[in-house]
Amino acid sequence: MKLLEGVRVLDISTVIAAPFAAGLMADFGAEVIKIEMPEGGDPFRRLGPYHGGQALRFACMGRNKKSVTLDLRTEKGKEIFLQLVEKSDVVIENFRTGTLDKWGIGYAKMKERKPDIILSHVTGYGQTGPYKNIPGFGTPATAFSGMTYITGYPDRPPVSPSFSLTDYIAGLYTAMGTMMALYHRDALHGKGQEIDVSLYEGVFRFMEILCADYDKNGIIRERRPKLNGTSSPGGTYKTKDEKWVVLVCSTDRTWEYLTTAMHREDLLADPLYVTMRDRVKNDSSLDKIVSDWIGSKDYLELKAIVDAAGVPVNLVYSIEDIFADPHYQVRNDIVEMPHPVLGSIKMPGITPVFSETPGEIKWVGPELGEHNQEVYGKLLEYNESYLGELKKEGVI
Structure with a gap:
């Protein structure tokens, strides 16, 4: 039995932070149904790097998920979504604050159909505050968190991380928050709730040294390539x-x-x-x-x-050093998975390691709508005629 077997997650998010959270749950056995727009799906499917014209990153980000297509902006699409909510435990979303309410499928509407549903929001600046409606992206959020200011050399411009660190950190907080909400619901009080995750706050949580030093000493930490004066050598x-x-x-x-x-x-x-x-x-x-x-x-x-x-x-390892290192190999930190177009592709393995309920990579990121028949036909029991009608109308 898998650690999260029996937990069903609706992933209606795109790109990195929130999909990463859903993917972590999928690694440990949760049934994650990724809902994507019928035309094109998640933009992450088209982000580089590429090999032979094939975008590479979705193979990992979409692993272990089931892909269905559904236009949440249509009336039929909203109703189908709410029917899926009735049969699910968690919804993970990263639309701009208030979007689901505007569409008529916000948390209040979800609870009408599934009173104990858990909804995890991921946005740039959270569900409250004066910046709640500002679009959120990882690099600007990193600057907002205070991290960029202290990164680099004092005589050069501040340095942003060379990959989407803030998004992945937010994804970790989202997965952790969702799991705590599941524990609260299933082991303690039986109630669902909303989780509000912002991109910047996950990084800011790491900044206790800066907070304390500024609060008590008035020190504004500046950029330096060493350890910011906390230890030596x-x-x-x-x-x-x-x-x-x-x-x-x-x-x-x-x-x-x-x-x-x-x-x-x-x-x-x-x-x-x-x-x-x-x-x-x-x-x-x-x-x-x-x-x-x-x-x-x-x-x-x-x-x-x-x-x-x-x-x-x-x-200081490059990715070439990592691929050659025996410790990475023994720990199964890099796994090779079959891929329908590329033949195979390597990706990071599963962490953390559980002694009794280990995670598993069952498949790479699926084709867009690959699981429409399974989810709509079996879970919602739609017949072929109705599925054909929905497809013709562009709902799925």
């Missing part, structure tokens, strides 16, 4: 053979391990570096000592030394 360093590595010593114990690895136990007694506060204060001189030592070693030599000593150091 630490940062990105280049080895003798020009490999980039990352080191962090965020505890006194790891600092002791590093001095042992460097054969510089004398530094432990140096008044400049005795405590973490001392080391942060004198980070520049300590950074020079560590940088010179790392720069005197080839990467493989360095890695052997620091691993034996218990010092957290890692090569």
